[in-house]
Amino acid sequence: MKGFLQLLGEKDYPEEKKKEFIDIAVQELNRAEEVINDFLTFARPAFEKEEQIEVDKELNQVLNVLNPLANFNGVKITKKYSSGLVILGDRSKFKQGFINLIKNGLEAMPNGGELIVQTFRTGTVIHILVRDTGLGMTEEQIARLGEPYYTTKGQQGTGLGMMVTFSIITAMRGKVEIKSQVGIGTTFHIRFSNLLDEK
Template identity: 40%
Template sequence: MLIIKDILLQLLFIIVPVLLYKNVWLDQKKSKQLGIKSWPVILLSSLSVIFCMSFPIYTDSGMRFDLRSIPLIITILYGGYIPGIFTSVVMIGYRIYLGGDGIPVALIAFSVYSILPFFLVKRWYGLSFRKKLALTMLMGFIKESVAVMTTAILLFTKNLSLEAIYDRLVPIVNISYLYILTIGATVYLVEFIRESYMIRIQIERSEKLNLISELAASVAHEVRNPLTVVRGFVQLLREETNPKNYEYIKLVLTELDRAEWIISDYLNLAKPQGDVMSRVELTHIVSETTALMSSYAVMNGVEIVTRAEPGLHVISNPVKLKQALMNLMKNGIEAMTEGGSLHVTVEQANSSVVIVIRDEGEGISPEQIRQIGLPFYSTKEKGTGLGLMVTCRIIEAMQGTILFESELGKGTQVIIQLPAVH
């Protein structure tokens, strides 16, 4: 019964930090990317490691084990290099402080099982759930295999009988099964929490979009009709009015056109996106969009530089895709108030096609990036935010993803990823 109590304590020390993952680990300001805050990760992981080592599992033969490496591996994979290094230092330092004969085994095992997690840090979030689960269980198997073999070698050097060595290795093997199952269950729990959190964010965003769509459908048509009448009468007045008032009439027509443009964005938002899908060549779509935007770019002193691989196809609504690309190119051109180059790249990346639109403007802050795609948010003085909102919906309707990266003073980069069709 004592060994069951020790095992339950070890599981408690591992699971509690994971259950705090959503509320403590995740940076709420980076909810779209599910960023990780370093200091809570370091604190929780270090405490978890220390408690696991302070209250180990004791076997009937007097040997002791712990699952300290599980929170360490999880920290490296999900927290990154800095939390992983700090937690490793805490673990090694505390193990040396505890002393005993098992320090060489602990150091050898650490040097083996920590290599793969550090190697996978950059690509970890891009892996599928099955690959993550398989890799973590493989790490657990490697770690326990090294521990068993190292312990066996040390026992042989003590000139113990084979029976005595066998009796001591059996508990280690049994703990190894528990270790592999526990590390797999921990990764499963973390991924479940992450997926639930992402679904909640998407639901909240969908509710906002549906609210705006209903508002657009009910108001846009009613507002557009009187605007059309007003515009018509203003044009008639222009022919009969004093030439001194031409500038005023021109200003009125300009503002009416702007109101018409805003209403058109509302109507685009209310319409279902991607209703007619077909197989299209992406290079051709990008070339047509670039040609349409070239005159606007010249007016703003911007050069559009295009590099596209031929023969890349996606399932898309070509009209809607052009609209999305035009919105992004227009934003990039307007961001370069002093001119520059707008770089548009199309290339294959595994099973996806990636479109990158990069400008050389002033860039935007991380806080502004987090607000992109939300209703009525815009960095432009007269912007409504509906253009990017519509663009995000178009890309999502095509089963794609859109990511904004920016650095103040160095410009902004938009990365669109769409499923490739061979």
């Protein structure tokens, strides 16, 4: 990236190439920021504070952040929320975890598709389902998901994002179940039992 930025200072360099280098530099800076944020998550205590998390409100904020990527990939986002679901945990870490998870789903649909985010409650458990119609994963890939530095994205991935997501969900006393079929898509089923009304 340093070399690209140095070339931008060359007067005779074509403007078209300069724009291309700027785009590459921005992409790499965004990637570096993601890696730094993921490392910092492990450097800090699991939760800095425990607060009320309005599930649908926070998921909407996550989807607002990721809408540009969804639009770029031609992905339709469908929301199926049950209202009034509140859990306890660190709000910023909750958002970080679901940004990583949903971003993975969007990146698995480079040629378009649908992403469904659903929430509901059964008894004392709050459920969050994230379904995509993307590339899908093999059983081996599912088993390794969340391992340090394991990624299904080749050189584009670090393997840290899902590791962070699983760590956050576990710290919030949650559980993750994954179902996937190659060429069909993937469903992440997250269950939280740390409801506000149990506190």
